[in-house]
Amino acid sequence: MEYEIVDTEHAFLPNWRAAMPAARVVLRTAAQNGAGGDVSIRWCRLRAGESIAVVLPALLARKGKTVILADEPGDALILEALSAGAAGCCNTHAAPEVLQQVATVVGNGGLWVGQNLLQQLIGRTARILTNRNPASVIDVLPGTLSEREMQVAKLVAGGASNKEIANQLSIAERTVKAHLTAIFDKTGTRDRLQLSLKINGLKL
Amino acid sequence: MEYEIVDTEHAFLPNWRAAMPAARVVLRTAAQNGAGGDVSIRWCRLRAGESIAVVLPALLARKGKTVILADEPGDALILEALSAGAAGCCNTHAAPEVLQQVATVVGNGGLWVGQNLLQQLIGRTARILTNRNPASVIDVLPGTLSEREMQVAKLVAGGASNKEIANQLSIAERTVKAHLTAIFDKTGTRDRLQLSLKINGLKL
DNA sequence: TAAGCTATTGGACTAAAGTACAGTTTTTCG
DNA sequence: CGAAAAACTGTACTTTAGTCCAATAGCTTA
Structure with missing residues (x-):
């Protein structure tokens, strides 16, 4: 060589x-x-x-x-x-x-x-790649969100508007907003964008 | 061995x-x-x-x-x-x-x-880990955004509001909005949340 | 030099998001 | 069974985001 x-x-x-x-x-x-x-x-x-x-x-x-x-x-x-x-x-x-x-x-x-670096990277990527799995939301936000709140949070994290979420879950847009207000409180985020970042592991 | x-x-x-x-x-x-x-x-x-x-x-x-x-x-x-x-x-x-x-x-x-797999993974993770680095936005959105647009896009991807971006870049909030409108057009996104997902590699 | 692009900003909106009151109904659990 | 929690929704806002017109100034390039 x-x-x-x-x-x-x-x-x-x-x-x-x-x-x-x-x-x-x-x-x-x-x-x-x-x-x-x-x-x-x-x-x-x-x-x-x-x-x-x-x-x-x-x-x-x-x-x-x-x-x-x-x-x-x-x-x-x-x-x-x-x-x-x-x-x-x-x-x-x-x-x-x-x-x-x-x-x-x-x-x-x-x-x-470095082995540690690669595993960190892979771990993080795997988390992101599988963020459509409800379990990942649970991981990020352990125990604090109700089932319905998690559903809403997940859809927000995927980019959906309140109207879209309401249609998808067959509820009023008003209800979506109510859930989101609760979610922001519980997760310490101020808006949907920050929530999305948090759920997707891009922010603490 | x-x-x-x-x-x-x-x-x-x-x-x-x-x-x-x-x-x-x-x-x-x-x-x-x-x-x-x-x-x-x-x-x-x-x-x-x-x-x-x-x-x-x-x-x-x-x-x-x-x-x-x-x-x-x-x-x-x-x-x-x-x-x-x-x-x-x-x-x-x-x-x-x-x-x-x-x-x-x-x-x-x-x-x-596999070299290809690792590079894909690293590329994706690097984008996410370094999303504060302008180069990563270039990678995602090759050639279509101006330098200023990239700066704004990057800050949005990190969760900043228009007001915060305006303060950070010492421009009017009005200008931030103008840039964002152009960015949404160029990137085929409809709002900041979708843009953020795209830049962070969570959506095509 | 003229054209094109970028950066900046204004005026005037509309749309969406987010908040603070409130309430009703349903479900769960001690 | 009663209390608490969760889910749902209304009214009435305020705030933020986003759009559509427009314009000026500066820089680059054919």
Whole structure:
């Protein structure tokens, strides 16, 4: 397996050298224009203040996997990198053993992403994908809403107007409003939009 | 590295044997009660109609990573498995080379999840987690909104009233309304709630 | 330079949402 | 059985949202 490191200057950090001594450093501007080789993994260093959206696309268009190296990457950056198509994101100064693990995983078709982060993300997405299930409303608003209130809340969370809800539940629009007033009180929200965000897990 | 395969019967499929000849098969009920060994990876076969929530917890509580083997696992199943804490999910009948790759990746701390699926999931979650980031609105509504419209849309998606938006952007409430009218037209939504759902990925 | 687009705002509405009083009926539970 | 809770609805608002006309100013581009 061949690697190359893409950076804004020709520095070869000691941990990189220890992990992959045969790798070479390629200037980023050159790499973005096709320089360097056809490698298995292209490690791209992202420096403070730099944007993935600016740096990564040209590299992702090339053959080989791309791994982002960043100083203490936060969740948002990891997310963005993976979303953009990178195969992983790890610390610029990670120990050689870790870099080797990343290389092994990525080189074998896996993705390098923190287990906790992925589970959080998947958990959250699963919740959102299944928000049409009444149970999810129960989860968010445990025990405080009556059955009817939950029905109304769910329909609001899905975007329905009072009139639509009234038609759907065969009640007066006036009743919908009454339920909503109660729901806002119980959930600590002020309007349907805030309620929707809360139910859909987008706001506390 | 040591593996064991957890199944409801003592079958040792040929692809499993080719990929990891030294592995043994352990009955699932026994494995859920502590039988088998302390292995690096525990492969758990999930049969049709079986539920991860029933099968997996006892195995996940044990030392070692767990990979789910299922017949042509769909996205929902993979999601559920990863969300529950499995390190991967792949086809029961996958080629030995694939199984070996899975083993390498998982054995080295990676996760085995389809790249396309992960990016979809991350993309969706990233949008939601970063819905305060203008770039995410661009992703959802490519090219159709002006910069100002995007700012307004984003604030609406976060639950703000017209008045709040006007204050935040130092413009008249009247202007907020004008922008919103344009935004609804461009996005094919009828009101702020629908817009919010669309931006947050909860509606098409 | 003219046209097109964006940002801003006004006037004047209509429509929908949300609130505060009130009441009746039905259901549940001690 | 009686009290409380839930479901339903009315009256009468106020507030917010959204629409349809219009206009001006600034910027960009063919």
